[in-house]
Amino acid sequence: MLNGKHITIGIESSCDETAAGVVADGREMLSNIISSQISIHTKFGGVVPEIASRHHLENINDVIDRALKEAGVSLNEVDLIGVTYGPGLVGALLIGVATAKMIAYAKNIPLVGVNHMHGHIAANYIEHKDLKPPFMGLIVSGGHTNIVDIEDYNTCKIIGETRDDAAGEAFDKVSRVIGLGYPGGPKMDRSARDGNKNAIDFKRVWLEKGSYDFSFSGIKTAALNYINNERQSGRDIDINDFSASFQEAVVDVITKKAVDACIEFKRDKLVLSGGVAANTRLGELLIERASKAGIQVFKPSKILCTDNGAMIASSAYYESLKGNYSNLKLDAAPGLEI
Ligand code: KG4
Ligand code: ZN
Numbered sequence: 029m030l031n032g033k034h035i036t037i038g039i040e041s042s043c044d045e046t047a048a049g050v051v052a053d054g055r056e057m058l059s060n061i062i063s064s065q066i067s068i069h070t071k072f073g074g075v076v077p078e079i080a081s082r083h084h085l086e087n088i089n090d091v092i093d094r095a096l097k098e099a100g101v102s103l104n105e106v107d108l109i110g111v112t113y114g115p116g117l118v119g120a121l122l123i124g125v126a127t128a129k130m131i132a133y134a135k136n137i138p139l140v141g142v143n144h145m146h147g148h149i150a151a152n153y154i155e156h157k158d159l160k161p162p163f164m165g166l167i168v169s170g171g172h173t174n175i176v177d178i179e180d181y182n183t184c185k186i187i188g189e190t191r192d193d194a195a196g197e198a199f200d201k202v203s204r205v206i207g208l209g210y211p212g213g214p215k216m217d218r219s220a221r222d223g224n225k226n227a228i229d230f231k232r233v234w235l236e237k238g239s240y241d242f243s244f245s246g247i248k249t250a251a252l253n254y255i256n257n258e259r260q261s262g263r264d265i266d267i268n269d270f271s272a273s274f275q276e277a278v279v280d281v282i283t284k285k286a287v288d289a290c291i292e293f294k295r296d297k298l299v300l301s302g303g304v305a306a307n308t309r310l311g312e313l314l315i316e317r318a319s320k321a322g323i324q325v326f327k328p329s330k331i332l333c334t335d336n337g338a339m340i341a342s343s344a345y346y347e348s349l350k351g352n353y354s355n356l357k358l359d360a361a362p363g364l365e366i
Pocket of ligand 2: 144148169170302303334335
């Protein structure tokens with residue numbers, strides 16, 4: 029406890045960010061330290077799992093120390109440790125889980141294993157102090173594209189999910205081939221701002237009528253074929269037009285399905301989260317379509333969209349309120365479902 033407030037530290041190491049954040053009473057962010065490995069993985073065009081694990085190991089203690097220092101708390105004042113235990117890369121997850129268990133044991137602090145996807149949703153509890161379930165959630169990241177009905181804190185029902193690539197994954201793959209590099213999402217977002225979204229008509233994949241599932245491998249293949257055809261024909265590709273058109277095809281489908289899900293399931297709040305939630309056009313089109321249907325859109329600031337420790341702390345806090353603690357047998361669960 030610090031000044032009468034419950035203190036949680038959240039630890040995140042599921043992919044390419046080593047992160048720790050301190051949160052008071054589940055909502056107030058006292059610190060959020062993120063050590064990104066993006067520059068290391070850029071030269072390989074994507075995340076290399078072994079390299080990610082090694083860097084987590086090298087950085088995690090320092091990241092935790094900095095998070096505590098910036099928050100002005102000592103480990104003796106920490107009431108709860110939250111750690112991502114899945115989904116993610118197994119070797120990367122293990123570094124966070126082992127570190128969290130070690131601190132929990134040494135300092136006798138309660139531990140909660142956090143589902144990374146619930147963490148992304150919880151980023152919104154930090155950003156929007158009055159936001160409470162129920163609401164419709166839209167999680168769009170490098171590994172997931174899900175529409176989920178959030179009935180309570182950390183409790184949700186999947187309404188729709190991708191049947192192949194995640195949206196962020198599609199951005200990353202297409203970006204690599206067009207030459208913008210890794211990570212593709214932010215690079216294509218930036219390039220799209222100077223492009224014409226109607227320049228290339230990429231076919232949208234809607235799947236069966238009434239389905240809230242997604243498929244992005246078709247749009248991805250169409251984009252890759254377009255690049256190959258143009259290159260083989262010796263024509264120059266306008267990268268900005270290409271990025272804007274590809275991005276529009278992806279966000280058109282996501283926003284339409286998310287708003288339709290809110291209407292069908294009678295939710296008047298739509299909560300966006302995950303790395304791709306930082307996409308400018310996604311936010312813009314979602315607000316435009318949702319407001320026409322009387323639905324309020326919530327999204328976290330950019331730093332809380334991508335992987336971070338504060339969101340894990342918030343999710344752990346709400347899990348602890350339900351009495352759902354983990355013990356020292358907590359293990360990494362790379363394929364953990366929402
Ligand atoms: O949530 P996150 O940090 O990690 C996962 O849990 O996957 O999301 C990373 C993903 C990457 O695919 C990245 O390209 C994408 O989020 N991303 C974006 C943007 N910023 C990050 N995609 C589109 N537009 C952006 N501005
Ligand atoms: Zn994530």
